[in-house]
Amino acid sequence: MTTAMHLPERAAPHQHADRLRTRRTGLSGVWRRTRPCLLALLPVLLLIAALGCAYGAWRIARDNATIRALAAGQDLAVPVGAAPPLLLARVQHLARRGAVEAIEPLIAALDGQGARDRAARARFALANAHLRQAFDHLERGDLDPAGPRITLARQEYRRALQGRPDFWDAKFNLDVASRLLRDFPEFERKSGNALAAEPKKIWTDIPGQPRGEP
């Protein structure tokens, strides 16, 4: 016990010297003290990173399987929160089947995720679906529902081009749709977006159609 009584006094000057030394080598002192913590933290962080990457890769692989199945014509449901490529694949699948009503929320989801390019491609697919339906109507001779369909298609092509101005397929199909329903330049018209359905114009533009008069 006597040793214990002596020790604090004996240790005091040494501690003082030690403090001086640590101040002189402050940076290396901090490094020495934090090194055990960092060594313990590093494997944990790297393991989390590895798990995150592996999860991301697994998700991509799973989405790829769904995309392939959708492209093959299988009707698989896709949640609104899915990854943009998967949403776009679903939109293209629905567009091929002509289910235009189910496409809108998916495009809104793409917009919400900030996927501009894929949202433009989705709008293009939707516009194509509208245009194909318009062709169906025209082939059956139903001119009244065809006009609004063409107008909808043109709106969607326009939105697709607004999202991606160099989208050449959208430019081409907008040209196809525009020739079906020709706009006459009306420069005084101020409300540009209001492409009101004007089915009567279709009569003048489809060659060989009867004028509808007795």
Place this chain on the structure above:
Amino acid sequence: MRIRFLALLLAGLVLSGPAGAQVRSVEVRTPRPFGYFLGDLVQAEIDLVVEPGFRLQAASLPKPGALTYWLDLRDLDATASVHGDAQRLRLGLTYQTFYAALDARALEIPGFSVTFVSESDHGATTVKAEVPAWSFNVSPLREVQPPRRDDPRDYMRPDGQVGPGDPRPLLLGAAGSASLALLALAGLARDRTWWPFRARRGRPFGRAARRIRVLERRPDPVLHYRDALLALHHALDTAGERRLLADDLGDFLTTHPVYADEGPDLARFFEASRRTFFGPGPEAGLGVLGPADLAALARRLARAERTA
């Protein structure tokens, strides 16, 4: 540097009214006034030079959005600067045309007016600078009469397909992170003298702490108290590079300052050791430093050793 055509130059003077003197010049520049397809962006740069003291009224600028059914104003940015003794306002305008042309033709982008205000003691003076309409040429994408096809859908470009995503970069990242994690784990194991680094040199207290923990967990710690004390003695001898007795503790702490905080407990350890080996026996030593305290001391010494 982009070569810019001087598409239109309205040399300065809006002739009528007093505004003429205040608006010095209005200039419209475009990269090219021809060769646009539908959907293309049409850029224009407009320089307005006005008398000093006039400030732009921001509300008078055109608003981005649809201007006509075939034309959008997508973007507009205005930068004001001092140009000689006058104020210059540069407007960068980005339009997008949606005109589906059958033949090459000129389209006119409508003009607009920009209002500037000068406020003085006598009240505010406003002046309107008229930006003239200017035109550019659009070109058709297709021939007027495309070759006849039976199915009109054949005129359309196809919907397109989503390509599969590539998981390889992420897999590579996962493999890389996992290997680095293993490496870091090996580093940690070496630092803490875990397997397979149990016998590593330079960590005597780490080994002693593990040995003492094993002994402490045995059913009757009193029986193994001597072994535990010996393990710590051995570690102290290795750390001090000579046989350490109670009187050497002060010198040891001087030469190994990282253990200085444990000075009092080390003194208790030597006292317990003295009573155990040279006194009444382990029971007397246990009174000074219990097995749990001994294990805790060894653990603290091992931790201090890692920061050395």
